[in-house]
Amino acid sequence: MTAPVVLINVFSVPPHQEAAFINLWTEALERSKNEPGFIDAKLHKSLDPNARFEFINIAHWESEAAWQTAFDKLPGAALTQQVPYEQNLALYQVVVQS
Amino acid sequence: MTAPVVLINVFSVPPHQEAAFINLWTEALERSKNEPGFIDAKLHKSLDPNARFEFINIAHWESEAAWQTAFDKLPGAALTQQVPYEQNLALYQVVVQS
Numbered sequence A, B: 001m002t003a004p005v006v007l008i009n010v011f012s013v014p015p016h017q018e019a020a021f022i023n024l025w026t027e028a029l030e031r032s033k034n035e036p037g038f039i040d041a042k043l044h045k046s047l048d049p050n051a052r053f054e055f056i057n058i059a060h061w062e063s064e065a066a067w068q069t070a071f072d073k074l075p076g077a078a079l080t081q082q083v084p085y086e087q088n089l090a091l092y093q094v095v096v097q098s
Helices: A018-032 A064-073 A076-082 B018-032 B064-073 B076-082
Strands: A005-012 A038-046 A055-061 A086-097 B005-012 B038-046 B055-061 B086-097
Touching (some): A005 A064, A018 A038, A018 A055, A018 A064, A018 B086, A086 B018, B018 B038, B018 B055, B018 B064, B018 B076
Antiparallel strands (some): A005 A086, A038 A055, A038 B086, A086 B038, B005 B055
């Protein structure tokens, strides 16, 4: 089995829409977590409300292909219409750790 | 003991300076990991070299104060003079997980 991939999505959410964003993200999680290859996901919220990126999702998938298949099923456009968030999404691997 | 805080630092690094950045970050890690309250740190590199943020550090500290004390000891300005990276640093807590 190839090493799991780390999906990190860095979000900027308009002011006063944090609660709506959390609900939206949680709905998307409910769909994704039953998809083949899903391992885990954690939505992080900044302690400082003025942080450049208020939310960051860190998730693990068994492979890039498994994540892509699940991601393609999500109604991306519909989500951003409900809450106009900015996302910066990419797959990562750990290169240094301690 | 208060719950650990999650430090996430989202970096954008100029092209062809990835190796220099990894060395720089690793030197800073060598200093920080011996500071009181340090738990762990993982530097993630994007699989796609064209990702908006090529590097993301995800670290855990016993408290905000412990992290701040250690961070204040780092020669921040000297680091960015060696490699002119952009950083977006904040402390986070997990709000949703699965």
